[in-house]
Amino acid sequence: MKVGLDVGGTKTDAVAVDDGGSIAGRIRIPTGWGPDAVAQTVLDAVGALGREAGVDLSAVRSVGVGIPGQIEPGTGRVVHAVNLGVEALDLADVVTPRLGVPVRVENDVKAAALGAHALHRVPGVAAPDSMAYLNLGTGIAAGIVTDGVLWRGARGTAGEVGHISVDPSGPRCRCGQRGCIEAFAGGGAIAERWARRSALPVRDVFDAADAGDASARQLRAGLAQGVAAAVRVLVLTADVDIVVLGGGVTALGERLLTDVAAVLSASAEASPFMRSLHLAERIELLPPGSPAAALGAALVGAEGDAAHDTQEALING
Ligand SMILES: [Zn+2]
Incomplete structure (x- = not known):
């Protein structure tokens, strides 16, 4: 049994995965604020799997945690998890x-990519060799899985497509550059530029655009262009079979998917090369409520075990 946790800004999703790869239990609890409370949330979530989901905790062999922020390569240390009130936390050292x-511990988007890849396996149909998971939330980032393995890159930056500038004279991004994909398509950047009080600013923008509001139409078009740019970058650099879209902004569902597919199709019209890539047919939405992020964290948690098993198998011939 392996446990995976997706520590989000407000809630933490936890799953227990049995040896056959099936989810044996799942719970959700609120996430605490600040380093001590975040570490306590991890402990509480594992406890709740036992208490509330009836998981036999004595059978748990590993715990993986997906968390927003940067993970220092090769460590269980998370830094700059701003949404959790964490500047730096040696999470693995504290909870182990x-x-x-x-x-x-792994970055939450990278963990979700691994989970989305695992969930994409339909009985009788092989999972795509390579997949990108593009998270459309407050910010924008992707995780890339090739041959079933998460590609982290040399310094853990692989997939940070949100900060590719697509317009040097575009809006200023929180990273300091201009015209980043995230400055056009990040939920946070859109909410800032929409500047009207709303619990669901991106949905408001879509509704106002449908009603004919010019500034909303511009923001909505920018969102679709930004997401389409990220899809192009992911396919043209990593040649992923499909790009799965997830994250809070994808609650818009088909409205978002249709917009993005339209941009991809329109930009392919003038280019036989781009047309040959069929990008509009290679994007999918992660189903709402998908356990991908927590499941992926469980897989990350067991990664060492797999390596250990392989090593044992080699030693034992
Ligand atoms: Zn940026």
Whole structure:
């Protein structure tokens, strides 16, 4: 049994995965604010899997945690998790002694990519060799899985497509550059530029655009252009079979998918090369409520075990 946690800004999703790869239990609890409370949330979530979901915690061999922010390569240390009130936290070091099993920590989008890849396996149909998971939330980032393995890159930056500038005279991005994909398509950037109070600013923008509001139409077009640019970058650099779109902004569902597919199709019209890539047919939405992020974290948590198993198999011939 392996446990995976997706620590989000407001809620933490936890799953227990049995040896056959099926989800044996799932719970959700609120996420605490600040380093101590975040570490406690991890402990509480594992406890709740036992108490509320009836998971036999003595059978758990590993815990993986997906968390927003940067993970220092090769460590369980998370830095700059701004949405959680965490500047720096040695998460694995803090919770491992309390949990008594190995704990591994990964960036939440990268973990979700691994989970989305695993969930894409339909019985009888092989999973795509390569997949990108493009997270459309407050910010924009992607995780890339090739041959079933998460591609982290040399410094863990692989997939940070949100900060590719697509317009040097575009809006200023929070990273300091101009015209980043995230400055056009990030939920946070759109909410800022829409500047009207709303619980669901991106949905408001779509509704106002449908009603004919010119500034909303411009923002909505920018969102579709930004997402389409990210899809192009992912396919043209990593040649992923499909790009799965997830994250809060994808609650817009087909309205978003249709816009993005239209931009991809329109930009392919003048280019036989782009047309040959069939990009509009290679994007999919992650189903609402998908356990991809927590499941992916469970897979990350067990990564060392897999390596260990392989090593044992080699030693034992
Ligand atoms: Zn940027």
